[in-house]
Structure formats: C-alpha cells, structure tokens
Amino acid sequence: MAIGGLPYPVTLADDAAAAIGSAFSGAGGSAFVICDKRVRARATAIRRAIESAGVRVLGVMSLEAGEKAKRPATVERIYESLLDLGADRTCTMVAIGGGTLTDVAGFAAATYLRGIAWVAVPTTILAMADAAIGGKTGIDHPRGKNLIGAFWQPRAVVADLASLGTLPLPEWATGLAEAIKCAVIGDPPLLDAIERLPQRPDIGSWRSVIAGAAQVKANIVARDPKDAGERAALNLGHTVGHALEHARRYRVPHGHAVAVGLRAAGLISRRLGLWPPADHARMLEAIARANLPTFAARVSAGAIMDGLRHDKKRLDGKLRFVLPVRIGEVRAGIEVDRPIVRQHGVNQRPEPCEGLVVDMCDRIIGKVAAAHHERPVHLGHEKVVERRVRQHQP
Numbered sequence: 001m002a003i004g005g006l007p008y009p010v011t012l013a014d015d016a017a018a019a020i021g022s023a024f025s026g027a028g029g030s031a032f033v034i035c036d037k038r039v040r041a042r043a044t045a046i047r048r049a050i051e052s053a054g055v056r057v058l059g060v061m062s063l064e065a066g067e068k069a070k071r072p073a074t075v076e077r078i079y080e081s082l083l084d085l086g087a088d089r090t091c092t093m094v095a096i097g098g099g100t101l102t103d104v105a106g107f108a109a110a111t112y113l114r115g116i117a118w119v120a121v122p123t124t125i126l127a128m129a130d131a132a133i134g135g136k137t138g139i140d141h142p143r144g145k146n147l148i149g150a151f152w153q154p155r156a157v158v159a160d161l162a163s164l165g166t167l168p169l170p171e172w173a174t175g176l177a178e179a180i181k182c183a184v185i186g187d188p189p190l191l192d193a194i195e196r197l198p199q200r201p202d203i204g205s206w207r208s209v210i211a212g213a214a215q216v217k218a219n220i221v222a223r224d225p226k227d228a229g230e231r232a233a234l235n236l237g238h239t240v241g242h243a244l245e246h247a248r249r250y251r252v253p254h255g256h257a258v259a260v261g262l263r264a265a266g267l268i269s270r271r272l273g274l275w276p277p278a279d280h281a282r283m284l285e286a287i288a289r290a291n292l293p294t295f296a297a298r299v300s301a302g303a304i305m306d307g308l309r310h311d312k313k314r315l316d317g318k319l320r321f322v323l324p325v326r327i328g329e330v331r332a333g334i335e336v337d338r339p340i341v342r343q344h345g346v347n348q349r350p351e352p353c354e355g356l357v358v359d360m361c362d363r364i365i366g367k368v369a370a371a372h373h374e375r376p377v378h379l380g381h382e383k384v385v386e387r388r389v390r391q392h393q394p
C-alpha cells in the first residue's frame, strides 16, 4: 500500500524484505544496516534482500533501542561502526526499528560525512504511522526532548508489517496515540476507524488505520517539510506530552505522553471556548478505548511546567499551543498564559463527566465535578459515568 504526496516513496509493505530492493534500484554504492535488536530476525531477511538486489552490505549493527538510546553516545557508536567499515558517501543506511531507532539512526545518517542516504524501515505502529515519515531526525538532551537534530529526508520509507508479529500488545496502543492525533488534526473518518478497531490486533484492520494516519502526516509534511508553518499542527498533544516525558526522565512511553498531552490540549481549548465539549468527549473516548492514559498521576504539575520551559515551539518565553477546534481541525501558535496551562492543562484529574455525557454534565457540572474531583475515574466506562450523572441529576 502506497502513501502518496511526498517526493520519496512511502510504502506499507507486508514484507519489507520483498519491497526493499526498489529503494536501491539504480542507487549503487553500499549499504549499512542498523536495527533494533528486537527485530534482528527481520533485519537478517532484509539484509539478504538488499544483497540480492546487488548491493554490498558493509555490516549489520543491532542496538538496544528505546528512548534512552536517543543520546550522543549511540550516535558516536554508529559513527564508529561506519568508520570501521570504511563507509563512504555512497553508503546508504537502512534503519530498521521503532521511532527511537529511526530518529537516532536518521540523525547519524544526516551528519556522517555531512550526510549519507538512508532508508527507514519502521517496525512499530507509531513509527509507521508517524515517526519514520517526514525526515525529522534527532536525539534528546538532558534539558529536553528532541533538542538536537536535523531535517534529513529518507530516500524511501518501507514499513515492515511482518515485524508487527512480535510487537508487544501495549506498543500497539502506544502507536494509536499518534493516529488519534492525526485524526483530530485532519481526518475525522480516521477516528471512526480507530474506534472500530478490534481489541485483539490484526494486521488487516490496523493496516488502514496506519495508512490513514501516515497519509495525514505525509500531506502536512509535503506542504511544509522544514516546519516553517503548517507542520506545527503535528505537535498537537506534544507540548505537555514532551514536558511530561522530560519530567519522568523519558521513562514514560511516548504514546502515553501524547495521550495525556492530547487531553491537556483539549482541556485548554475548552477553557478558551474553542473546542466543543462533544468533540472533547469523543477524543477522550478514543483514547480510553485504546487503553491509553489521560492523566499522569505520579508527576507534579510543577515538574511538567518546568519541562515546558524547554519546548521548542516556545517564542519570547511564551507558551504556544496547538489546540483542537473540532475533530479534523486544529489551530497552531496559540499563546496560552502559564496559569491557564497549569490549572487546566497539567493539573487536572479526569472528571467523571468529562468523558461521554459532557453536554448533559455541563448543566450540572458544579455539583458533580466537586463531588468526584478526587476520585479517579476510568474514562470511557460509559455505564459508570452515566450512573453517576443520573445519581446527581436534580
């Protein structure tokens, strides 16, 4: 399945080994394969396919991936391997793994010998739907996420659906956070498709969700490859999300942080009167159905506010947000005062009424919200919410 719109091919391949050859047609030179060690078997198959396409593979390097791998030491190790193998400018790096692997390997490709070609082979839902597309590469800095990086477009993206066979169940949900984000940014029917996904993952139904999210991302990146304007929309949920990751020292999965950040953006937008309650409820329901969190109980509001100081989208010390205005439309660059961010964005336990029956709740919200403020409620449990609302109806 092809995702269109970008100047390089983006393919969702059932088996990347069968599809990777086309990324090398006429390329010549050599290749260097770098993979997440959890997908080493897939990397072996892909390496053989590259060799069958007549390209010499200098070596295969496997790494323990994950957020902690997005640091200078990993980039150094990649440089060392490339130098040891004598990789020159004709070498193409093939990066096989999730978003952390493609981010760090892509950054090494962007900077080794002032830039060598690379091919991204994403192996997680999140990387297929989002991270591997668009040429943003980079690593984290102790002061903030993705602070060091480069725009470096891959020669091709070949998502390997076959690798999803080993992806742990929670990682499927993690990837949905970015897909929900993409739906809220620009594709309402995608949200329907996400809500209809079977609980037990199967590639058949997930393929179209991955493709839908990837297409939203590709369309935006095609119009704004260097993040000069419209691409900022993709930051929906990431302002508070990145601050949360920073506050938790990157020990929270990126998709979880994005889910919490999506809700925070929704709450701020509600406070500013920009986002209808029904749309907020619908977004929360999608997050809850995906088994993603909406609230970070073990992190203080102060720690998240502190993390916001290093947000890349900050200008003149002011916090700027991408806020949803309806499912399928967001507004970027909205300046929000810190007290509003603190009160509505980062310090809000889920309200029992916040989920499904918000319109009804809005009329009685004073009493109900006060009564249940401290009680955590699993959002999306319609029956619980409805029962509580009924109990409190005048």
Ligand SMILES: NC(=O)c1ccc[n+]([C@@H]2O[C@H](COP(=O)([O-])OP(=O)(O)OC[C@H]3O[C@@H](n4cnc5c(N)ncnc54)[C@H](O)[C@@H]3O)[C@@H](O)[C@H]2O)c1
Pocket (backbone or CB within 6 Å): 036, 038, 039, 065, 066, 067, 070, 097, 098, 099, 100, 101, 103, 123, 124, 125, 126, 127, 130, 131, 132, 133, 134, 135, 136, 137, 146, 163, 164, 165, 166, 167, 168, 171, 174, 175, 178, 254, 255
């Ligand atoms: N560059 C961008 O535009 C962009 C966009 C969105 C997110 N990101 C980045 O992506 C990263 C998150 O990506 P992620 O969620 O893919 O994380 P990840 O790379 O850490 O992968 C998640 C986990 O799954 C494992 N894994 C990967 N593929 C597997 C497979 N097929 N089978 C079994 N295990 C597998 C990994 O080892 C890891 O433990 C974050 O660092 C985020 O900042 C980048």
Ligand SMILES: [Zn+2]
Pocket (backbone or CB within 6 Å): 130, 178, 238, 254, 258
């Ligand atoms: Zn993200």
